[in-house]
Amino acid sequence: MRCTIGVDIGTSSSKGVLVSEHGEIIAQSVREHEVQRPHTGWVEMDGTIWWDEFVAIVRDLLAAPDASGAEVAAVGVSGMGPCVLLADDDDVxxxxxxxxxxxxxxxxxxxxxxxELGVDEITRVGGSTLTSQAGGAKIAWIADEEPDAYAKAQRLFMPASWLARHLTGAYVLDHQSASQTSPLYDIENETWYEPWWQQYAGGLEQPRLTWAGEIAGEVTQEAAVATGIPAGTPVITGTIDAWTEAVSVGAHGPGDLMLMYGTTMFLIATGEQTLRTPSMWTTAGAFAGTRNLAGGLSTSGALTAWLKDLTGADYPQLLAEAEESGPGARGLLMLPYFAGERTPIQDPDARGVIAGLTLEHGRGDLYRAALEATALGVRHNVETMRAAGADIRRIVAVGGGTQGRLWLQIVSDITGLVQEVPQTTIGASYGAAFLAAGAVAGDAAPDIEDWNPVVETIEPTPEHRAMSDELFDRYVRLYEGTREVVHELAVEQRATVRSVSPR
Structure with missing residues (x-):
């Protein structure tokens, strides 16, 4: 039985699948982990976890009862990003x-x-202004704040390239990930921008650039012993999870918008032109010849998980109570900026706001308001993309949040968008397996519509349109009206955390 393996390193877990050549999932495995938040605004992770969990997941997959006789034809890798993991000459x-x-x-x-560089020049070279998403700025932070660590650094990795390195020994990075190391990548020429690499990443060896679905190398004997994957098995370069998720549902062609429901919410609009707007991220696509306008909410699933932990209720209870609360959450309006916000406001000092609370409100109202807040954030991003020239003709939903119909319906109602839901929505690990299958299939490469057909369509509810428009207007005005006070609070929060942090 000819199969491919796909493994994705996510924010809260690593997931792997063993998939047949026809797209059937034979086995799955998950390893949960946590991020570290040592200071307000810091989110980091021990990078060694990525390879350890990959090994454990692959061994689970190959030992699954239905995997007997499986012949691994190729391996796909994927991971959250853009991340910055700097390693020394021994890859430590x-x-x-x-x-x-x-x-x-x-x-x-x-x-x-x-x-130093100027907004216009940064945008001309890299496509996007510098924001908290910019990998190059994170490298510069290490050089400025932790010079001893930076002095030891030789190589730059993200989760997918870290796995490819351990599996094959190749030092590679895909073009899409590289385009998010702003301002180090030249988007029009699809290469590292040498002057700024030397200025802000000097001393680091540049990874070789390839496209996500291209073969990075073959499994080494050492990696074969660790994982159980036969030596010589091809491994693709891989890319950032949101782009691999888009691949998993076939939402990577011109006119497509992928909407990923996860710990954070992510949107990717695909086209053939390089669109530039200061509110969004302009990136290379997963495939040669494509460009993306992308955006992301800093919290979505993380916000619902926070409410679950805070209230002690489980998700079925909260969803039932949110359904009962009804559209508008009985007069509650929430800003979902509990970890700052990425696009389109690009405000790391934004904070969560819950407006309209009374003693009559319950946890179901809060949960409904949280779901509506993420949907309002999605609408804000979509409207910004369209204003920048994005031609959005098809919306495809993917990720763990698609398992709950209420959240999907709320997003369609508030955005006015029809969403297609494919048969398999587990996301990036499945997309990585698909890319791996295509890399070794030659002219017989599979079609994602055959692997993963659309099984449900979510239509907006016409009678909720007026309320949704009113909610969105209030949502935008609430941010503008509270921003000054919230920014003052954010400064105090950072000072408080610093004062109690261990030395």
Whole structure:
């Protein structure tokens, strides 16, 4: 039985699948982990976890009862990003990995680099202004704040490239991930921008650039012993999880928008032109010849998990009570900026706000308001993308949050968008397996519509349109009206955390 393996390293867990050549999932495995938040605005992870969990997951997959006789044709890798994991010459991390835009520590570096290079030039070269998502600014933070660690660093990794390195010995990074190491990548010429690499990442060896579905190398004998995957098995380069998720549902062609429901919410609009707007991220696509306009909420599933832990109720209870609360959450309105916000407001000092609370409100109202807050954030992103010229004709939903119909319906009602839900929504691990299958199939490469057909369509409820428009207007005004006070609180929060942090 010819199969491929796909493994994705996510924010809260690592997931793996063993998939047949026809797209059937033969086995699955998950390893949960946590991020570290040593200071307000810091989100990091021990990078050694990524390989350890990969090994454990692959051994689970190959030992599954239905995997007997499986012939692993190729391996797909994927991971959250853009992350910055710097390692020394022996590939030992010099410090924990700094995660993507939810980590907002590099504010000073962003301001300095923007002043030194200029907004127009940064946008011309890399496509995007510098934000908390910019990998290059995170590298600069390490150089500025932890010079001893930076002095030891030789190589730059993200989760997918870390796995590829351990499996094959290749030092590679895909173009899509590289385009998010702003301002180090030249998006039009699809190469590292040498002057700024030397200025802000000097001393680091540049990884070889390839596309996500291209073969990075073959499993080494050492990696074969560790994982059980036969030596010589091809391994793709892989890419950031949101882009691999888009691949998993076929939402990576011009006119497509992928909406990922996860710990954070992510949106990717695909086209053939390089669209630039300061509110969103302009990146290379997963495949040659494509460009993306992308955005992301800093919290979505993380916010619902917070409410679950806070109230002690389980998800079925909260969903039932949120359903009963009804559209508008009985007069509650929430800003979901509990970890700052990425797009389109690009405000690391934004904070969560719950407006309209009374003694009559219950946890179901709060949960409903949280779901509506994420949907309002999605609408804000979509409207910003369209204003920048994105041609959005097809919306595909993916990720763990698609298992709950209420959340999907709320998003369609508030955005006015029809969402397609495919048969398999587990996301990036499945997309990585698909990319791996295509890399070794030649002219017989599989079609994602055959692997993963659409099984449900979510239509917006027409009678909720007026209320949704009113909610969105209030949502935008609530942020503007509370921003000054919230920013003052954010400054106090950072000072308080610093004062009690261990030496």
């Amino acid at each position: 991390p010099v410090r924990p990995a700094i995660l993507y835009g939810v980590d907002t520590r590099s504010t000073a570096q962003i301001a300095r680099m923007t002043d």
